[in-house]
Structures are given as structure tokens and as C-alpha cells.
Amino acid sequence: MSKMSFEDHHQACNIGLGLGIGGGGGGGGQVKFETPREKPGRQRNNKPSLKFDYDLFSSSPSMSIQATSRLEPSLTLGLLSSDESNYHQVNKVDVSKAASAAAYDQDQSTDEGVPQRQASSPHTVLSSFSNNASVKRERDLGCSEEMEVENKVVSSRVISDEDEEGSGRKKLRLTKEQSALLEESFKEHSTLNPKQKQALAKQLNLRPRQVEVWFQNRRARTKLKQTEVDCEYLKKCCESLTDENRRLHKELQELKALKLAQPLYMQLPAATLTMCPSCERIGNGGVGDIQGSAKNAFGMAGKPHHHFYSSFTTTHSSAAC
DNA sequence: GACACTTGAGCGGTTACCTCA
DNA sequence: AGTGAGGTAACCGCTCAAGTG
Numbered sequence: 001m002s003k004m005s006f007e008d009h010h011q012a013c014n015i016g017l018g019l020g021i022g023g024g025g026g027g028g029g030q031v032k033f034e035t036p037r038e039k040p041g042r043q044r045n046n047k048p049s050l051k052f053d054y055d056l057f058s059s060s061p062s063m064s065i066q067a068t069s070r071l072e073p074s075l076t077l078g079l080l081s082s083d084e085s086n087y088h089q090v091n092k093v094d095v096s097k098a099a100s101a102a103a104y105d106q107d108q109s110t111d112e113g114v115p116q117r118q119a120s121s122p123h124t125v126l127s128s129f130s131n132n133a134s135v136k137r138e139r140d141l142g143c144s145e146e147m148e149v150e151n152k153v154v155s156s157r158v159i160s161d162e163d164e165e166g167s168g169r170k171k172l173r174l175t176k177e178q179s180a181l182l183e184e185s186f187k188e189h190s191t192l193n194p195k196q197k198q199a200l201a202k203q204l205n206l207r208p209r210q211v212e213v214w215f216q217n218r219r220a221r222t223k224l225k226q227t228e229v230d231c232e233y234l235k236k237c238c239e240s241l242t243d244e245n246r247r248l249h250k251e252l253q254e255l256k257a258l259k260l261a262q263p264l265y266m267q268l269p270a271a272t273l274t275m276c277p278s279c280e281r282i283g284n285g286g287v288g289d290i291q292g293s294a295k296n297a298f299g300m301a302g303k304p305h306h307h308f309y310s311s312f313t314t315t316h317s318s319a320a321c
Numbered sequence: 322g323a324c325a326c327t328t329g330a331g332c333g334g335t336t337a338c339c340t341c342a
Numbered sequence: 343a344g345t346g347a348g349g350t351a352a353c354c355g356c357t358c359a360a361g362t363g
Contacts (some may be wrong), residue, residue: 171329171360191353212352213330220355221328 074124174214178204186218 014298041122185192185200194208201208250284 173329173361210329214328216353217328217330219353223354 172210174204174206178206182214182218186215190219190222191215 182200183206185196188194193212197208197211197215200206201211204211
């Protein structure tokens with residue numbers, strides 16, 4: 001993730017902060033769909049851009065931040081390759097896994113549009129496991145057959161994962177090569193369509209579910225980091241504006257005090273006044289100009305030092321301008 | 322060995338779409 | 343043809359726990 005400098009942020013601070021919110025329905029983010037509709041009815045609708053309007057500072061100076069999605073992952077959905085449908089068989093009679101497999105089986109049937117259930121499998125017993133969690137759980141656990149085939153040739157990573165069935169689950173650690181490839185892929189697109197997922201999984205000798213989980217985690221952690229960066233930046237913005245606000249308040253107080261002191265000022269001998277060399281108002285216009293200058297000074301919140309104020313407080317009029 | 326951090330994975334919730342009665 | 347319910351898929355956030363330095 002690229003870090004913006006404070007200056008860069010400042011440029012963007014007027015204020016188009018992207019919080020990098022992306023994603024689908026669940027988390028409240030937004031997903032942009034860009035792929036051809038390979039499978040009608042599976043893609044999700046474009047939703048309107050999610051915008052956050054922050055009114056960070058209720059007191060002046062106020063600041064409204066409209067954050068539009070900087071991170072707009074695209075979700076592309078397509079037909080599953082036939083490979084994935086091979087995950088439906090469950091060879092081991094492990095209740096949770098079988099249940100999961102059953103769910104996964106349903107999953108695949110749906111995806112392929114062709115029923116592929118194995119009536120004799122333990123799934124039938126557990127067919128009531130139809131809730132999302134079960135379905136999901138099983139996409140990762142119930143795909144032993146293909147993996148077993150693959151494992152004959154492949155990475156020990158997957159093998160070790162499968163080996164854990166029965167005993168406690170051992171955590172998979174991706175190899176550097178696998179991580180690198182996933183990273184590379186993530187840079188290209190932060191979401192995968194089923195085909196991409198399948199291809200990547202095959203290339204990495206991982207299960208599609210593992211690739212999917214990796215991408216999910218990656219998106220979440222990217223978003224988290226971006227949020228941290230944005231928070232840090234907003235904090236700096238806030239501090240900066242608070243300082244500015246404090247400074248302006250102080251200046252205002254001083255100007256008010258001066259305004260109260262104006263009668264006294266008016267009694268001062270002209271010799272004590274100084275003239276602004278750039279506009280020469282006092283010199284040319286006399287008292288009237290002085291008043292005009294004073295009025296100008298008090299009227300301009302942004303440039304309070306001009307003419308009157310500065311010349312009153314210092315004998316070096318040139319420094320005032 | 323204790324500890325903090327990283328990271329793969331599980332779970333529950335949300336949303337959109339599809340099918341069917 | 344329109345509609346609501348149920349199912350499914352994909353995503354997210356939160357969380358846990360194994361692995362690592």
C-alpha cells in the first residue's frame with residue numbers, strides 16, 4: 001500500500017479521502033462488477049457509490065469529508081470450471097466434514113446447474129446442514145478427492161493440510177512462492193471470479209477455498225491498513241485545524257481589544273502613526289484613511305495585520321506589510 | 322518459555338439473485 | 343404477470359488460534 005505524504009494528503013484533503021471501502025453486501029461496502037455476465041443471475045448489482053460524509057469538527061472551522069471509494073474491487077462472476085465440481089466426494093466419514101461436504105456438494109450442484117449429489121454419501125444424513133455456515137465450512141473441508149489426486153504430485157503444503165484430518169487441524173503456511181503469486185494476483189485484481197480462483201488454485205496447488213479465503217483476508221487487511229492511514233491523516237488534519245482555529249481566535253481577541261482601545265488610538269498624535277509604504281494610506285488620507293484602514297483591518301478576518309493593527313503595535317510599518 | 326505479531330481459517334450476518342408456489 | 347418465501351452465493355467483519363521471530 002502506498003503511503004501518502006501529509007502534503008499529498010493535504011492536496012486531497014479538500015477533501016476527497018477514500019477510505020477504501022469496497023466489497024459486497026455484507027460489510028456494507030461496495031462492489032463494482034466489471035466482468036461479462038458469464039452466468040446470469042450470479043453477478044450482483046452495481047450499487048450506488050458509498051459515500052461517507054464526515055463532519056469532523058462541529059465547531060468552526062468545520063470540515064466535511066466526502067470519501068468515495070478509492071479501492072474499488074471488481075467482482076467478476078462466471079461459470080465454475082468443471083474442476084471445482086470434483087470436490088463433491090467425501091471419502092472420510094467425519095461428521096463435520098461430511099456435513100460440510102454435503103453442503104459443498106449442494107454448492108457445486110447449484111453452480112453447475114447439474115445435480116451431482118452422491119446418494120450414498122454421508123451427506124444425506126446431514127442434509128439439514130443447509131445454513132450458510134455449513135455450506136461455507138464445507139467448501140474448504142469437503143474437497144478431498146481432487147486434493148488427494150493432486151497431492152500425489154504436488155505441494156506438501158496441501159498434503160500436510162489434508163493429513164490433519166482426524167487429528168487437530170494444523171495451520172497451513174503458504175510458501176513464499178505461493179504468497180508471492182497471490183500478491184501478484186491481488187495487485188491485478190482484488191477479487192477473483194470463479195475461473196480465476198480455480199486457475200490460481202490449480203497453479204498454487206491449493207484448494208479454491210483457500211485462495212478465496214486468502215483474498216478475503218487480504219482485502220480485509222488492506223482495508224484495515226488504509227483505514228489506519230486515513231485515521232492518522234485525519235488526526236493530523238484535525239490538529240492542524242485546531243491550531244489554526246486557536247490562532248484565529250487569539251487574533252480575534254487581540255483585534256477586539258484593539259477596537260475597544262480605538263478612542264485612545266484616535267487621540268494619538270499623528271507623529272506616532274506610521275504609514276504603510278506599499279499603499280501609503282495614512283500618509284495621503286489622514287484620519288479618514290486611518291479609519292478606513294482600521295475598518296479594513298477589522299473587517300478582514302483573513303488579513304488582520306494590515307495597516308492599522310501593525311502600525312499601532314510596531315513602529316516598523318514596513319514589517320507589517 | 323513468554324510475548325507480540327502475522328495470517329489462515331471459521332462463523333455469523335447482509336445483500337442480491339434465482340426458483341417456485 | 344406480479345409477489346413473497348426459501349435457497350444459494352458472495353461478500354464482509356469479527357474472531358480465534360497456529361506459526362513465527
